[in-house]
Amino acid sequence: MNGTYGPAGTTASDAGPPGLPVASGRETLREVWRLSRGYRLRLAATGVLGIVSTGVDLIVSVAIGYLVDRVQDGTADLATVLTVTAAMVLSAVLGAAGTALTIVLATRVYHSILAALREELVGHAMALPQHHVERFGTGDLISRSSDDVTAVADAAPAVIPVLTVTAFTIVVSLGGLAALEWPYAAAFAVVLPVYVLAVRWYLRIGLGVYRAERTAMSARAQQILESQRGYATVLGFGIAEQRHRAVMTNSWRVARQSLRARTVLSMLNARLNVGECLSLAAVLVVGFVLIDHNASTVGGATTAMLLVLRLLGPVNQLLLVIDTLQSALASLSRMIGVVTIPISPADVPAQTANTGVRLDEVTFRYSDGPRVLDDITLDIPPGQRVAVVGVSGAGKTTLAGVVAGTHLPQAGKVTRPGRTAMITQEVHVFAGTVRDNLTLAAPGAADHDLHAALEATGAAPILDVLRDGLDTPIGVGGHPLTDAQAQQLALAHLLLTDADLVILDEATAEAGSAHAAQLDRAADAVLAGRTAVVVAHRLSQAATCDRIMVMEHGRIIETGTHGELVDAGGVYAGLWTAWEAGR
Known part of the structure; x- marks a missing residue:
C-alpha cells in the first residue's frame, strides 16, 4: 500500500496502515471558511447577540459589588436591596434568553455547514477513481463517511453551548475587569500565559493523539469489513481464527490510543487547575493591595472576584468537552482530507x-x-x-x-x-x-x-x-x-x-x-x-x-x-x- 499519510507524532505501529490523506489545520480552516459562504452574515449577527447577552450577565456581578459597598457604607435600605434584586433577576432572564438564542442560531449554522460538507464528502468520494480508494482501503473511506461524520454531528450539543458561552464570556469579562479597575485585568492577564501554554501544549499533542485514535478505528473497520465481505473465503480456508486475531489486534490498538487520549486530557486538567488557582490568588492579592491604598473598595474587589469566578466556570466547562472538541476536529480534518483529494486527469482513462x-x-x-x-x-x-x-x-x-x-x-x-x-x-x-x-x-x-x-x-x-x-x-x-x-x-x-x-x-x-x-x-x-x-x-x-x-x-x-x-x-x-x- 502506497502513501505516507498519518497523524503527526504517531508511528506506523501506533497508527496502523496509511490511509487517505488528513487535512492540516490550515486546510481545514480554509475549507470551513469556504463552506461558511452564505452564512457569514448570520454568524456575525450571532456573535453580536452573544456579546450583548454576555454583557447583560455582567449586571449581576456589578450589582452584588454595589450592594456590598452600600452595606459597608451603611446606606443600604430595603429599596436598595429590592432594586439590586430586580436588576439581577432582569439581567439573568435577558442573559439566559439571549444566550439560548445565540446557541440555537449557532447550532443551525453549524449543522447547515456540516450538511454541505457531508454532501461534498459523499459526492467527492463517489467521484474518486476506484483504484485510489482500494489502494488505501475501503474501510478508511467508510469510517470517514460514517464514524467521523457522526463524531462531528454528535459534538454539537456538547461543544456549541460551551464554545459560544466561553468565547463571549472571556471577551466581556476581561473588558469588565478593565472597566472596573485596570489592575484587576492586569492581574488576570499576567496569569493568562499559563492557560495559553496549557492549551497550546494540548493542541500540539492532543490533535495527533486523536488522529491516531481515528486512524486506528479506520484500520479496525477495514479488518471487520474484509472479514464480513470475505465470509465465504474465511470459512472455506479455515482462517476464522486468523481473522479474529487481526480484528482483536486492531481493537487493542484502538484501546491503547483511547487511553493515550484520556491521559493527555488528565494532564491538561492539571495544568488548568494550576491556572485557576493562580488567577484567584492574583486577583485577591491585587484587591487587598488596592483596598489597602484606598484605590478600590470591598465591593469593587467582590465584583472583580465574581467576574473571575464567572470566567473560570466556562473555562472549566470547556475542559469537560475539550476531548469531544479535539475528537470532532480530528474527524473534521479527516473528512476534509477526502474532500480536498485532487482528481488528476491521469486518474481517469x-x-x-x-x-x-x-x-x-x-x-x-x-x-x-x-x-x-x-x-x-x-x-x-x-x-x-x-x-x-x-x-x-x-x-x-x-x-x-x-x-x-x-x-x-x-x-x-x-x-x-x-x-x-x-x-x-x-x-x-x-x-x-x-x-x-x-x-x-x-x-x-x-x-x-x-x-x-x-x-x-x-x-x-x-x-x-x-x-x-x-x-x-x-x-x-x-x-x-x-x-x-x-x-x-x-x-x-x-x-x-x-x-x-x-x-x-x-x-x-x-x-x-x-x-x-x-x-x-x-x-x-x-x-x-x-x-x-x-x-x-x-x-x-x-x-x-x-x-x-x-x-x-x-x-x-x-x-x-x-x-x-x-x-x-x-x-x-x-x-x-x-x-x-x-x-
Missing part, C-alpha cells in the same frame, strides 16, 4: 466521442507485485463484442477493470467512450423499491421504460411475484431476490443507462444452473448494438461474440472468431474441447 476502445502497451500490477497485465495492445472497433477467456489468474478481470477505469495502468494509455458501464458477478441490490433500483441509472425514466427494460432482459416475471410491483421494497429488509433475479435486475439497470461501452465481468455466471440460458439472452439484449467486453465464464457465451481473446499470464496469446480459434487447434481449442466434454 481518456474519453473519446468514438464508441470504440483502444489500449496502447498497457502494463498493470497490484502494488509492488508482479505484472498482471504485460504490454497489452488492443483495438475494439465500435459495436464489436469481444469475449475474454482464459484460466483463472490469467488477468481477465484485471483487464476488464483497466478498460472500465477502475484500475489505473502503470504504463500505457487507455481510451474508451465517456458513457461506460460495468457489471461484475457480485451485483448489489440497493435497499429500496424495484423502481428505486432501476431509476438509479435513469432518474427520468417513466414506468413504461422500466417495464420495457425488465421485459428485454427477461426480468418481467419478477414483478409477478412481487405484491406491489415496481413499488415493492427489495434489498436489505425487503423482498429477497435470488442470485439470478439480482443479475437480471442489474442487466435491466445497465440497459437503462444506454451506455456506449458495456463491460460484463462474469456478470451472468450462473454456471450450470437452470437460469444460464435465460441470463445469456438477457445479456444479448443488453449488448445489442453496443461495444462490449465480456469476461466469459461459459465458453458458450464467448462463442457468440464477434471476437475472442485468450489470455495467459497477463498477455493476449490468441485472438480471432470462435471458428478460427477452434480450427487453429491452440489453447482456445483445448478449452472448448474440455467445455464440450463437461457439458
Whole structure:
C-alpha cells in the first residue's frame, strides 16, 4: 500500500496502515471558511447577540459589588436591596434568553455547514477513481463517511453551548475587569500565559493523539469489513481464527490510543487547575493591595472576584468537552482530507466521442507485485463484442477493470467512450423499491421504460411475484431476490443507462444452473448494438461474440472468431474441447 499519510507524532505501529490523506489545520480552516459562504452574515449577527447577552450577565456581578459597598457604607435600605434584586433577576432572564438564542442560531449554522460538507464528502468520494480508494482501503473511506461524520454531528450539543458561552464570556469579562479597575485585568492577564501554554501544549499533542485514535478505528473497520465481505473465503480456508486475531489486534490498538487520549486530557486538567488557582490568588492579592491604598473598595474587589469566578466556570466547562472538541476536529480534518483529494486527469482513462476502445502497451500490477497485465495492445472497433477467456489468474478481470477505469495502468494509455458501464458477478441490490433500483441509472425514466427494460432482459416475471410491483421494497429488509433475479435486475439497470461501452465481468455466471440460458439472452439484449467486453465464464457465451481473446499470464496469446480459434487447434481449442466434454 502506497502513501505516507498519518497523524503527526504517531508511528506506523501506533497508527496502523496509511490511509487517505488528513487535512492540516490550515486546510481545514480554509475549507470551513469556504463552506461558511452564505452564512457569514448570520454568524456575525450571532456573535453580536452573544456579546450583548454576555454583557447583560455582567449586571449581576456589578450589582452584588454595589450592594456590598452600600452595606459597608451603611446606606443600604430595603429599596436598595429590592432594586439590586430586580436588576439581577432582569439581567439573568435577558442573559439566559439571549444566550439560548445565540446557541440555537449557532447550532443551525453549524449543522447547515456540516450538511454541505457531508454532501461534498459523499459526492467527492463517489467521484474518486476506484483504484485510489482500494489502494488505501475501503474501510478508511467508510469510517470517514460514517464514524467521523457522526463524531462531528454528535459534538454539537456538547461543544456549541460551551464554545459560544466561553468565547463571549472571556471577551466581556476581561473588558469588565478593565472597566472596573485596570489592575484587576492586569492581574488576570499576567496569569493568562499559563492557560495559553496549557492549551497550546494540548493542541500540539492532543490533535495527533486523536488522529491516531481515528486512524486506528479506520484500520479496525477495514479488518471487520474484509472479514464480513470475505465470509465465504474465511470459512472455506479455515482462517476464522486468523481473522479474529487481526480484528482483536486492531481493537487493542484502538484501546491503547483511547487511553493515550484520556491521559493527555488528565494532564491538561492539571495544568488548568494550576491556572485557576493562580488567577484567584492574583486577583485577591491585587484587591487587598488596592483596598489597602484606598484605590478600590470591598465591593469593587467582590465584583472583580465574581467576574473571575464567572470566567473560570466556562473555562472549566470547556475542559469537560475539550476531548469531544479535539475528537470532532480530528474527524473534521479527516473528512476534509477526502474532500480536498485532487482528481488528476491521469486518474481517469481518456474519453473519446468514438464508441470504440483502444489500449496502447498497457502494463498493470497490484502494488509492488508482479505484472498482471504485460504490454497489452488492443483495438475494439465500435459495436464489436469481444469475449475474454482464459484460466483463472490469467488477468481477465484485471483487464476488464483497466478498460472500465477502475484500475489505473502503470504504463500505457487507455481510451474508451465517456458513457461506460460495468457489471461484475457480485451485483448489489440497493435497499429500496424495484423502481428505486432501476431509476438509479435513469432518474427520468417513466414506468413504461422500466417495464420495457425488465421485459428485454427477461426480468418481467419478477414483478409477478412481487405484491406491489415496481413499488415493492427489495434489498436489505425487503423482498429477497435470488442470485439470478439480482443479475437480471442489474442487466435491466445497465440497459437503462444506454451506455456506449458495456463491460460484463462474469456478470451472468450462473454456471450450470437452470437460469444460464435465460441470463445469456438477457445479456444479448443488453449488448445489442453496443461495444462490449465480456469476461466469459461459459465458453458458450464467448462463442457468440464477434471476437475472442485468450489470455495467459497477463498477455493476449490468441485472438480471432470462435471458428478460427477452434480450427487453429491452440489453447482456445483445448478449452472448448474440455467445455464440450463437461457439458
